[in-house]
Amino acid sequence: MQRVVIVGAGFAGYHAARKLAKGLKGRAEIVLVNPTDYSLYLPLLPEVAAGVLDPRRIAVSLTDTLPGVRLVLGTVDRVDTAARRVHYRDPEETPGDLAYDRLVLAVGSVNKVLPIPGVAEHSHGFRGIPEAIYLRDKIIRQIELAATAADPAERAARCTFVVVGAGYTGTEVAAAGQLLTRALARRHPALRDQPVRWLLLDLAPRVLPELSPRLAATAERVLRRRGVDVRPGTSVKEATAEGVLLTDGEFVPTRTIVWGAGVRPDPVAAGIGLAHLRGRIETDEFLAVPGYPEIFACGDAAAVPDLTRPGELCAMTGQHAERQGNAVARNVAASLGHGAARPYKHHDLGFVVDLGGWQAAAKPLGVPLSGLPAKVVTRGYHLMAMPANRIRTAVDWALDALLRRQSVQFGLVRSPAVPLDSADPELPARDLAAR
Structure with a gap:
């Protein structure tokens, strides 16, 4: 055979x-x-980081769903x-x-990591379940530590979250993350008057440059209305343990840097x-x-x-x-002698971008949608596209709409397991200088 x-x-x-x-x-x-023994349904990873979905929902078992295929780890x-x-x-x-x-x-x-000083050591990628779980843990940890911090500067830094890259991933992470931190901060009286900042950076002139200007503007308007500080034309010049130096010269104190600037x-x-x-x-x-x-x-x-x-x-x-x-x-x-070969030719069927809550942007078959209609289309598309776990995913969405989001740390992933310099197999620190 x-x-x-x-x-x-x-x-x-x-x-x-x-x-x-x-x-x-x-x-x-x-x-x-x-x-791994699973296939990752990557589009829903931001919802895992935000605590909306259980990580197992987007991990499709290879042995359960691929009968007749031998898996070699x-x-x-x-x-x-x-x-x-x-x-x-x-x-x-x-x-x-x-x-x-x-x-x-x-x-x-x-x-895709650029040779920016400090980025590989102090920021975290977003390509898998370990990164999503770690980001969720870190967001919760920073809010909890901020609630007990005596120094106002430390409290502000812990309540500041920087996302680099305003494409699909970065935009969805910032949108979902902002809703999570808003819910977390409400549970801590000490943070009642403390602003929780989310910065979304990108060198492109607007968020979601892959989208039409109209829908990109809609997404940016939703983010800004929620308080996300969208900075088009701006990126990171240097990252440190204390914060990031932006390309416009501003230094932003933060303990959390999420890298979503492409693959x-x-x-x-x-x-x-x-x-x-x-x-x-x-x-x-x-x-x-x-x-x-x-x-x-x-x-x-x-x-x-x-x-x-x-x-x-x-x-x-x-x-x-x-x-x-x-x-x-x-x-x-x-x-192998079964059937006839055909060239690959594909026409774009549209896109969906989840903006958290009841907001989304979508363009199925060329029809631009935003708000609740886009949200319905977005979630419907994901349920159809997922190879498995559809019912469990839908149940998680329903529970998130009805119940208060859980906010405990898993504590399963140590920080050194997910920085970019260890998550990227071709980006050890010794290679950065050569780039």
Whole structure:
């Protein structure tokens, strides 16, 4: 029996594995290599950080939802294209390898960190459940410590939260986080007259530059109305343990810096030895790697030509990743003699941005929406897009609307586990100076 090895269980890898398992139905062995036993539904991560959703809601079990797929826990560090073998290390650092007849590389993306002094050491990324849990713990901790602080300057610094990057992730984190801190501060009489500040920074001239100006303005208006200090055209020049120095010269005392200024392909994509464009594995319109008909790539780490925009590459979005996963499954099956291959061509179906509470911005099929209608569309889209846990997620949303949000720290993740210099596999401190 021929073996198809899929590396990575993000949107692209997960959907590739699911469609291959259904399409081939035992006519080939499907092996999925991933560091965890779950696929993360990333769009709802800000709601985990804000305490709206239980972390397990967005962790989709691979063994439960992918029958017929063999899961191998591990992180791929090398691909021997001549011998057709994938080399990996399991969570306990034990090396292993797998032979393949077809290989699908869907390794995804990591935080994109700029060489700004202090950022890697003093800020925290937002790409996984550990970061979300830690951010939630830290927000609660800072509010509780501020309530007992005797020094007004310390109290103000602990009640100031800085988010760098006003794209989808940064905007949603600031929106959800502000509602969380507002609820937390109300429970502490000592903070009754203490302002809780959220700063949203970005060098772009407006928030959500990916959106139409009209909807971006709507989102910014919602944030400002809540008290979020939106600073377009401004970013961080230096970060320290005491705060951040902004590019406009202002120093903002803070103990919490969240880095959401974009993503980049996982470094393993460029290190495999295949041709790549700006760190993304080069593919043709069939998602096959030129010169290697047995290797395919999809998702954020694949440089897939965008047939709707000649000369451009597909954007690094979850929408593209999911559909590329389905497309690569069809083309891999065709290469094994089952069905016909088709080029990947996708038209944008719109977007949704959750702004917390009853606010959202959405543009499904080109129709701009805001407020409650956008919120209904946003949550409906997520429930349809999630591979599992839909009922539990809906129940969590209902409970959040009816009950007071819980505010205890988990204490499960230590601070050193999530700074950018340890969360990003290609950003140890010794490499910063070389960038």
